[in-house]
Amino acid sequence: MSICTTDRNKHLCSLGSEVPSSQEHDQKKQHILQKLDQLKAELDHLCRPCPWDWTLFQGNCYFFSTFQKNWMESAAACKDMGAQLVVIKSNEEQSFLQRTSKKKIDFWMGLSDAKEEGQWLWVDGSPLQWRKYWSAGEPNNHDNEDCAVISNHGWNDFSCLAVSFWICKKPVLPCSK
Incomplete structure (x- = not known):
């Protein structure tokens, strides 16, 4: 029996559906890390005539x-x-x-x-x-x-x-x- 079937638990079930599963969380984390790596690579290719502290x-x-x-x-x-x-x-x-x-x-x-x-x-x-x-x-x-x-x-x-x-x-x- 699902705990979401009763009126009293419907609110809890709707909140629970907004919380990502650990698999979804890992996928989002992986996506963010990939974007960060892309940005780092792009920054490395920026042309700076002088080093950063010059x-x-x-x-x-x-x-x-x-x-x-x-x-x-x-x-x-x-x-x-x-x-x-x-x-x-x-x-x-x-x-x-x-x-x-x-x-x-x-x-x-x-x-x-x-x-x-x-x-x-x-x-x-x-x-x-x-x-x-x-x-x-x-x-x-x-x-x-x-x-x-x-x-x-x-x-x-x-x-x-x-x-x-x-x-x-x-x-x-x-x-x-």
């Missing part, structure tokens, strides 16, 4: 570190990410970096005179072309400072053994169609 500016990707290392360790960290410590090539790039570092935090850049005092070279081997971004009185080589940092107030020479945040730079990734 910033795009004028055809290059910039990574602003969230922890500190010395200059050599920072250069190695950039290399491990397929990049290099930032080499500043234009006034626009300098302005972008200063705006981005507006919290008065110093960031290592790829500039050093470690090979020969006073001969500032970028990590790509190119010489420093202009000196207008040095802070007043810098570079001063106080206590053998051979590596450069950028902040919102200009450039400064620091000891390469000091720890600071750093900025990596690499070209945008090409999108494959």
Whole structure:
């Protein structure tokens, strides 16, 4: 005898019919998981010129570190990410970096005179072309400072053994169609 035949149980039976069986539940769960896998695959194929935690500016990707290392360790960290410590090539790039570092935090850049005092070279081997971004009185080589940092107030020479945040730079990734 069915419990749904009595008037008293009809309400319970109608509620019970709305509750999916465990088989229906498993089918719905499987369908949702398949849709999720499809969405993940589509996201993986989206073209992003820069990795998710990098910033795009004028055809290059910039990574602003969230922890500190010395200059050599920072250069190695950039290399491990397929990049290099930032080499500043234009006034626009300098302005972008200063705006981005507006919290008065110093960031290592790829500039050093470690090979020969006073001969500032970028990590790509190119010489420093202009000196207008040095802070007043810098570079001063106080206590053998051979590596450069950028902040919102200009450039400064620091000891390469000091720890600071750093900025990596690499070209945008090409999108494959």
